[in-house]
Amino acid sequence: xxxxxxxxxxxxxxxxxxxxxxxxxxxxxxxxxxxxxxxxxxxxxxxxxxxxxxxxxxxxxxxxxxxxxxxxxxxxxxxxxxxxxxxxxxxxxxxxxxxxxxxxxxxxxxxxxxxxxxxxxxxxxxxxxxxxxxxxxxxxxxxxxxxxxxxxxxxxxxxxxxxxxxxxxxxxxxxxxxxxxxxxxxxxxxxxxxxxxxxxxxxxxxxxxxxxxx
Amino acid sequence: xxxxxxxxxxxxxxxxxxxxxxxxxxxxxxxxxxxxxxxxxxxxxxxxxxxxxxxxxxxxxxxxxxxxxxxxxxxxxxxxxxxxxxxxxxxxxxxxxxxxxxxxxxxxxxxxxxxxxxxxxxxxxxxxxxxxxxxxxxxxxxxxxxxxxxxxxxxxxxxxxxxxxxxxxxxxxxxxxxxxxxxxxxxxxxxxxxxxxxxxxxxxxxxxxxxxxx
DNA sequence: GTACAGTGTGACCGATCAGTCATATGACTG
DNA sequence: CAGTCATATGACTGATCGGTCACACTGTAC
Numbered sequence: 414x415x416x417x418x419x420x421x422x423x424x425x426x427x428x429x430x431x432x433x434x435x436x437x438x439x440x441x442x443x444x445x446x447x448x449x450x451x452x453x454x455x456x457x458x459x460x461x462x463x464x465x466x467x468x469x470x471x472x473x474x475x476x477x478x479x480x481x482x483x484x485x486x487x488x489x490x491x492x493x494x495x496x497x498x499x500x501x502x503x504x505x506x507x508x509x510x511x512x513x514x515x516x517x518x519x520x521x522x523x524x525x526x527x528x529x530x531x532x533x534x535x536x537x538x539x540x541x542x543x544x545x546x547x548x549x550x551x552x553x554x555x556x557x558x559x560x561x562x563x564x565x566x567x568x569x570x571x572x573x574x575x576x577x578x579x580x581x582x583x584x585x586x587x588x589x590x591x592x593x594x595x596x597x598x599x600x601x602x603x604x605x606x607x608x609x610x611x612x613x614x615x616x617x618x619x620x621x622x623x624x625x626x627x
Numbered sequence: 628x629x630x631x632x633x634x635x636x637x638x639x640x641x642x643x644x645x646x647x648x649x650x651x652x653x654x655x656x657x658x659x660x661x662x663x664x665x666x667x668x669x670x671x672x673x674x675x676x677x678x679x680x681x682x683x684x685x686x687x688x689x690x691x692x693x694x695x696x697x698x699x700x701x702x703x704x705x706x707x708x709x710x711x712x713x714x715x716x717x718x719x720x721x722x723x724x725x726x727x728x729x730x731x732x733x734x735x736x737x738x739x740x741x742x743x744x745x746x747x748x749x750x751x752x753x754x755x756x757x758x759x760x761x762x763x764x765x766x767x768x769x770x771x772x773x774x775x776x777x778x779x780x781x782x783x784x785x786x787x788x789x790x791x792x793x794x795x796x797x798x799x800x801x802x803x804x805x806x807x808x809x810x811x812x813x814x815x816x817x818x819x820x821x822x823x824x825x826x827x828x829x830x831x832x833x834x835x836x837x838x839x840x841x
Numbered sequence: 842g843t844a845c846a847g848t849g850t851g852a853c854c855g856a857t858c859a860g861t862c863a864t865a866t867g868a869c870t871g
Numbered sequence: 872c873a874g875t876c877a878t879a880t881g882a883c884t885g886a887t888c889g890g891t892c893a894c895a896c897t898g899t900a901c
Contacts, residue, residue, distance in 0.1 A: 564827040621835035
């Protein structure tokens with residue numbers, strides 16, 4: 414956890430530090446991220462950095478935690494009563510919205526899920542909630558007969574999360590959008606082809622979890 | 628590409644070097660892997676290392692290429708005439724077999740797919756073939772009516788690969804098997820629970836790609 | 842004025858890293 | 872023997888890194 418000094422900071426300065434952290438870990442995976450570059454970008458001294466944070470990991474964990482919270486706020490956690498297709502589509506759209514709102518933050522979370530991160534984003538408080546929510550949603554769906562019940566809820570939830578979390582990177586790779594470009598151009602994802610990919614993925618997930626036809 | 632000197636090496640020494648590389652990049656992601664540790668483990672001097680390889684990346688790329696080739700040999704590339712379920716199950720079993728045969732190599736490939744690798748394993752010659760094979764298999768299945776044709780083959784192939792490549796890490800995380808433990812104990816994956824997870828995943832993939840019931 | 846507390850600073854430390862190079866070895870040639 | 876060539880070596884370079892620390896600045900209390 415960051416030291417109190419960090420929270421005592423004037424808002425402007427604190428958000429400058431957060432922005433610098435975000436830019437750094439959007440451009441580099443955790444181990445490659447440099448405290449020196451962060452302090453230079455934030456316009457603070459290295460000594461100050463270590464008065465704000467316990468260490469590099471502490472700063473990174475705080476950043477990821479904040480971003481996960483923001484991401485979850487966009488997505489909305491409560492188990493909805495809608496059908497699975499609607500829920501999944503909403504998740505995909507939430508990812509899209511979050512990217513449009515905070516492209517750098519989105520890139521950081523992408524990395525946190527794929528690179529070697531000292532912080533397991535699925536264990537970072539809010540996101541553990543996300544996973545439990547997914548498992549709960551699947552279990553509930555199974556009980557109501559809306560979802561097939563011949564697979565373990567854990568496995569089903571994993572598969573859904575696995576596909577959803579990989580989707581952004583897949584479309585980026587497939588359509589040649591780099592994280593930097595995506596960050597610079599908020600509309601880089603406004604393409605019908607990309608919507609098509611997302612729709613296909615959702616359709617396949619829905620079918621994967623649908624109960625067997627009698 | 629490694630220099631000729633590497634291929635001139637006596638078999639024993641060359642495989643010592645390869646084994647050291649494998650152990651290093653099984654234990655650390657690429658950026659964390661240390662040439663010093665490799666040379667120490669292989670019992671060669673640093674100077675020799677740089678007479679064998681252009682640089683660290685060259686050695687890593689060579690290792691990954693070799694492992695991908697070995698992995699593909701286990702899996703078997705030709706488009707089989709069997710149903711999708713059989714093909715996918717065979718892929719999962721191939722992964723299992725490869726792990727049993729070469730746990731360290733398996734860990735390296737796991738990392739190459741998930742960590743920040745300078746070598747895109749899906750572009751490393753043999754593995755590009757794997758992807759093309761997957762796309763071809765899906766396209767063929769669509770044409771024959773065995774697979775649903777309302778989704779793009781690229782997207783369907785990606786989803787399948789995404790799930791299959793993530794499966795090992797998922798079961799490792801879920802059942803508390805570390806890469807080191809898996810490497811040390813070849814039978815770490817011989818558990819009925821794990822078979823269950825794999826079977827569930829395959830079942831969901833099959834359903835995801837099945838044509839709509841009339 | 843002095844004293845103190847909170848905060849800012851950047852030179853510095855020790856470690857690690859990829860990569861180089863002058864030198865050494867030893868086998869083979871004539 | 873001398874000469875040549877491929878190979879082996881590890882001290883060294885230059886850079887980066889996370890993290891520390893003695894010191895400076897500022898404002899408040901007395």
